[in-house]
Amino acid sequence: MTLFEKDRHLLEAFRAGRRDALETVFEAYVKDVARLVRLGFSIDGRAHIYGIPDPDEQREIIHDVFVRAFDEKARLRYDGLRPYRPYLLRIAQNLMIDRARRVQRRPANVGSGMQPPAFEDLVSGRAPTPAVEEDLDWSRQREAAARYMDALPETEREFVRLRFVEALPQTKVAEALGITRRRVRTLEKRALRGLLQLLKREKLL
C-alpha cells in the first residue's frame, strides 16, 4: 500500500503542491533515494554504477530527483496507486547513469572491492547494507561523538537524542522537552559546535 493509499487527503494536497504534503512525501522517501545514491547499483549483474561518496554530490542528486518528481506535471500525472518508491528510484537511477557518463570514471570507493547492490534489490528493499565502511574517518569520529554525548548533561543528551537520533522537527523537540523553539535552536548550535570543537581538538577533522 502506498503512502497515498493510506491517506487520500495526502494525494489531493500533494497534487495541489501544498508544502506540508510535499514535505511528508519527501520525508517518507528521502532515505531510500539517499541510500541508492550512496551505494550505487548494478543492472543485470553487469553494468555497475558506483555510489557517490561525497555528501555534497549526494545532496545534489537527491535534490534533482525530488525536484523532477515534484514538478507539477509529474504530480498531476500520479494517481496515488502506482508504487511511488520505485518511481523515485528510477529517476535516481537515470540521474546516476547520466552522471557516470559525464565523469566517465569510477568514483573512489571502487578500491574497497565493493560491488554495488542490484537495482532491483534496492527497489524491493532487499539490498544488504555493505559490510565495508566507505568512509574511513567515520568510525573514529563516531567513537568521539559517542564520548561527547555521554559527557553531556542529561537535558542536552536528551535533546540530541530527540533532535538528531529521532530526527524530530524543532517544534516537536520543543514540545517534548517543554522549552521554547529559540532554546531548541540554541541547544542545536551548541551541540554541533561542541562536537566540532572536540573533533578538532582530537585532530579528527
Next chain:
Amino acid sequence: MKERAARLLSGRNEPSVLERESLARSVIDDAVGQPDKRRHHLWIRLAAAGAVGAAVVTLLVTPLPRDLAPRSGSAGTTFETICRPGPDCAVGGQLVFRVSNAPQGFEHVAIFAQREDGLVIWYFPTDEREMSATFRDSEWMDEGVALVGAHAPGLYVIHALVSREPVTRASARALVERGGDESHELLRTQVTLHP
C-alpha cells in the same frame, strides 16, 4: 562541517535531520516555484541556511548576471570558452577553455558551470579529492568537457577560479562565495547550449 557533525550525532552516515530539512525546503521551493525567490544552487542555499556571515548571504542573493560576455578579472585576466565542433555549442559536443593574461604565477583553474535551474556541474577539479587543473596562459586547455549528461540545452554560466595554488572543490566553493581574493581571480562567461 555542520552536516558532518549532525550525522555523527545521529549515529548514521546518511543525510541528517538538518540536511533533510534543508533539502526539503530547497526541493519544494524549486518544484512548486517561488516567484519572489531566485533559484540558487544547493550548496549556496545550504551555506545561506547555515551559520555563515551576513556578507556571504548578501553575495548569494545577488541575481545571476545576465551580461556575461567574457570579462576580465581585476588584473586583465580573461576567461573564454569555445565549443567543438562549433561554431555553436551543442549537446554532444565538447567545451574547451582558455585563460589569458593571468598574473605571473597564476597557473591553476577551477571551473564549473551553473545551469539556469541552479544545478552546478563541476569540470575541474574532477572530483572532491582532486585539485584544480593547470593551464598555460593564452592557450586552449588540452582537456575539454563532453557536453552530455546533465548538459541539457539552455543557458549556462561558466565560472572559473584562477589561482596561484591548486584548490579543491571545497576551497573553490568558499572562494566563490567570498568573490575571490588577492590570490584568486573569479571570472565568468556564458554559454548557450543548443539541442
